[in-house]
Amino acid sequence: MSTDLMPNRFRPGEVDLPKREAELIARRDAVLGSSYRLQYRKPVHFVRGEGMWLYDPDDRAYLDFYNNVPSLGHCHQEVNAAMAEQAGRISANTRYLEPRLVDYAERLVATFPKEINRVVFTCTGSESNDLALRIARLASGNEGVIVSAYAYHGTSAAVAAVSPNLGDAVKLSSNVRVVCLPGPEGVPETQAADFFEAQVKAAILDLKRRGIGVAALLVDSIFSSDGVWIDPPGFIAKGVAAVREAGGLLIADEVQPGFGRTGAHMWGFERHGVVPDLVTLGKPMGNGFPIGAVVGRRAPMDRFGATARYSNTFAGNTVGIATADAVLTILQRDRIPQNALAMGERLRAGVDALAQRHQAIRAVRHAGLFFGIDMGLDTAPPEERRALALDVVNTMRDDGVLISTTGANEDTLKVRPPLVCQAEHVDLFLATFERTLDRVAVNSRSPTSRNAARTRR
Amino acid sequence: MSTDLMPNRFRPGEVDLPKREAELIARRDAVLGSSYRLQYRKPVHFVRGEGMWLYDPDDRAYLDFYNNVPSLGHCHQEVNAAMAEQAGRISANTRYLEPRLVDYAERLVATFPKEINRVVFTCTGSESNDLALRIARLASGNEGVIVSAYAYHGTSAAVAAVSPNLGDAVKLSSNVRVVCLPGPEGVPETQAADFFEAQVKAAILDLKRRGIGVAALLVDSIFSSDGVWIDPPGFIAKGVAAVREAGGLLIADEVQPGFGRTGAHMWGFERHGVVPDLVTLGKPMGNGFPIGAVVGRRAPMDRFGATARYSNTFAGNTVGIATADAVLTILQRDRIPQNALAMGERLRAGVDALAQRHQAIRAVRHAGLFFGIDMGLDTAPPEERRALALDVVNTMRDDGVLISTTGANEDTLKVRPPLVCQAEHVDLFLATFERTLDRVAVNSRSPTSRNAARTRR
Numbered sequence A, B: 001m002s003t004d005l006m007p008n009r010f011r012p013g014e015v016d017l018p019k020r021e022a023e024l025i026a027r028r029d030a031v032l033g034s035s036y037r038l039q040y041r042k043p044v045h046f047v048r049g050e051g052m053w054l055y056d057p058d059d060r061a062y063l064d065f066y067n068n069v070p071s072l073g074h075c076h077q078e079v080n081a082a083m084a085e086q087a088g089r090i091s092a093n094t095r096y097l098e099p100r101l102v103d104y105a106e107r108l109v110a111t112f113p114k115e116i117n118r119v120v121f122t123c124t125g126s127e128s129n130d131l132a133l134r135i136a137r138l139a140s141g142n143e144g145v146i147v148s149a150y151a152y153h154g155t156s157a158a159v160a161a162v163s164p165n166l167g168d169a170v171k172l173s174s175n176v177r178v179v180c181l182p183g184p185e186g187v188p189e190t191q192a193a194d195f196f197e198a199q200v201k202a203a204i205l206d207l208k209r210r211g212i213g214v215a216a217l218l219v220d221s222i223f224s225s226d227g228v229w230i231d232p233p234g235f236i237a238k239g240v241a242a243v244r245e246a247g248g249l250l251i252a253d254e255v256q257p258g259f260g261r262t263g264a265h266m267w268g269f270e271r272h273g274v275v276p277d278l279v280t281l282g283k284p285m286g287n288g289f290p291i292g293a294v295v296g297r298r299a300p301m302d303r304f305g306a307t308a309r310y311s312n313t314f315a316g317n318t319v320g321i322a323t324a325d326a327v328l329t330i331l332q333r334d335r336i337p338q339n340a341l342a343m344g345e346r347l348r349a350g351v352d353a354l355a356q357r358h359q360a361i362r363a364v365r366h367a368g369l370f371f372g373i374d375m376g377l378d379t380a381p382p383e384e385r386r387a388l389a390l391d392v393v394n395t396m397r398d399d400g401v402l403i404s405t406t407g408a409n410e411d412t413l414k415v416r417p418p419l420v421c422q423a424e425h426v427d428l429f430l431a432t433f434e435r436t437l438d439r440v441a442v443n444s445r446s447p448t449s450r451n452a453a454r455t456r457r
Helices: A019-031 A077-087 A099-109 A125-140 A189-209 A237-245 A268-272 A298-307 A318-333 A336-357 A382-398 A423-440 A451-456 B019-031 B077-087 B099-109 B125-140 B189-209 B237-245 B268-272 B298-307 B318-333 B336-357 B382-398 B423-440 B451-456
Strands: A048-050 A053-055 A061-064 A116-122 A144-148 A176-179 A214-219 A249-253 A278-281 A292-297 A361-367 A370-375 A404-406 A412-415 B048-050 B053-055 B061-064 B116-122 B144-148 B176-179 B214-219 B249-253 B278-281 B292-297 B361-367 B370-375 B404-406 B412-415
Touching: A019 B099, A019 B116, A061 A423, A077 A318, A077 B077, A099 A116, A099 A292, A099 A318, A099 B019, A116 A125, A116 A298, A116 B019, A125 A214, A125 A249, A125 A278, A125 A292, A125 A298, A125 B125, A144 A189, A176 A189, A189 A214, A189 A237, A214 A237, A237 A249, A292 A298, A318 A336, A336 A361, A336 A370, A336 A423, A370 A382, A382 A404, A382 A412, A382 A423, B061 B423, B077 B318, B099 B116, B099 B292, B099 B318, B116 B125, B116 B298, B125 B214, B125 B249, B125 B278, B125 B292, B125 B298, B144 B189, B176 B189, B189 B214, B189 B237, B214 B237, B237 B249, B292 B298, B318 B336, B336 B361, B336 B370, B336 B423, B370 B382, B382 B404, B382 B412, B382 B423
Parallel strands: A144 A176, A144 A214, A214 A249, A249 A278, B144 B176, B144 B214, B214 B249, B249 B278
Antiparallel strands: A048 A053, A053 A061, A116 A292, A278 A292, A361 A370, A370 A412, A404 A412, B048 B053, B053 B061, B116 B292, B278 B292, B361 B370, B370 B412, B404 B412
């Protein structure tokens, strides 16, 4: 595992900066808490956004292939108009009757399997996961939580304590157990489900031996922070069954895969053929407006609501609801998930073709418009692979295309453009990626084809 | 303590509802989690807001003397214009350089004592308190937290666990200790500081005997959920000193008193002559837009930032920043805290005059535009006093004025209008309050003056 919690970040003194950015960073450092990190070796500075593009103060355009919050593109006029119109009318809270809240809640749950028919609104994905853990713990009567080895589920104290991705600086809860994923362990796809089930069962047993029951298996169904380990579809199902048999719930963290990101489905868990007990939503729900939700089955929701009061001042306010409603309308009307599927296939074909010519691409995984592209030879030391990934990301940044890294070793390129991306953007990304590989990985060209093994994992 | 966690709420079957509201409630109950509560015996239904007013579907106006989020009034055009303008330009995140974030952070910390000069943004007051606890625990190396007897600090798991106000349904952390406040215990003002210090020292000793150090004293400086126990100014200072001597921090929860609510000061802690280590912000910061912050001294912020990464996707996004910036501009330009001070004095004089004629008013406490008005005779049983307060609140609701209840026995009227309220609104509130007292408390008239004892506590 990388000991640097965020390798793709600015480190003072590493690069020379223009006076304008150096001065802004100095002012920033003097007033913001030092827990903030700037992305990229040379931080980006944006003052305008539009669709797939972000612009710096000199009006230089950067193609955004990284931000999964503005799924419909930056500064979407129709979404913003809905937000502004509602802000001019009323921003009621959930203790008052207001029809738009109910209308949207009905529309939202209609996108889920019928068992999932209750919703509680929050303001962020972290709040969603925090609340889901509270519900699961109360409903199960248990405290234990099982997560993947490099999971990240958010920033609140309770959620950070089940996020091994945050590293040693953030203490894990004594009630959390981590399980390995089949992909990073090199387990063949045919054995993936059994491997995951065995991992989960071992975690359950270990919890029980310490007198801790299982409250939940909490998973991001595309395992983005683990390095986008999505295949084979269904590999989590047996592990889910084991958790339920032990009295625990399945919480699907859809903050990253949800709202059509995976293309073929509105929700990432659908790829795995399971129906969660609780589903947590966030990032793209309001295309940037702070809104999230916990959606779930009636039984755990009722068990929680019977005794606990949950009142979130801003959550479910009518402005956020109107904004999220506009996002959902556009997602469905403009068939955005279908676009994500088609553009994902185009991007996959392009990356696979590049992988034929560049040994630097070790493996490719994707669902819809969420890609993990492993960099560096299998035989290379982890530090070298990570350095290569960082070089690629920062060379592309300098060339006007935004991506970053993920995974236990942070040697996986994390590529997740807004879902409105078109063929011209995919092609521009691919051209820039190829130019970068030519420049960064000059020694990794290989005439031999490795793609069969490569794209398998 | 009231066993009903939210007495002023809708209970199905208690009152007859019009068909329109009954149908909306049925749809709502079928899709929202049952942890939601509707306010008032007969829920309110609003579809439009403007300044001090909320309007139902029949365009009947209700005077808002309760909502402390839209401090500048509902649907403030200038604030909304700033939000919409920024949403059309860019909504950058904090990993990118963007000058407005820094500009606003500088303006915000300039409103604090000079020792408090660092800020981290969040989306809600709950996130602010959750993060402040994480910082205090890491910076102090301790886990214990001291709060007031009926404190409420938010909804995340970690914060709910230090919120005794949530009642038995939400388990308190084994690391939290509650302290009594001098006011509700009937302690004379001259002894209040010593009493509070003794309470805090006993809590510290109890924590230490169990091997738990003190991370923080976490207080809302107007103790709103305890029943608005604000006096005498400075009564918390000796307790704060004891916490610091034990290695703990002072976290001032300014979600309710902050941004000028107390009139004489921008921040509630200033009334008490203390400078906190960390200050948490929320509710009125964006006049309804979900934004909050932790503001604090450099040392604990640096200690946290040195090892922990805190990345909150939506927090500090440029749209929230532009909105909060407009709010701060208007607060300062239009001298809103000064208005809160003046209107608070006018309201206090009116309530005191009513208290001369109505035994139903037991005591009045206020700072700026945050009022606690205790209902019912000292000699009346708690249930009777609570029922009286509920009758007043719901009679006023039917008469078109919104307030609610607070305090351990929920017999205190909680009155906190938007800070832009004018003399005409104060006078309308007072006229409605008087009419309500005449109607509800017909048996509580008294020709004798009790106001000296009454207004003391």
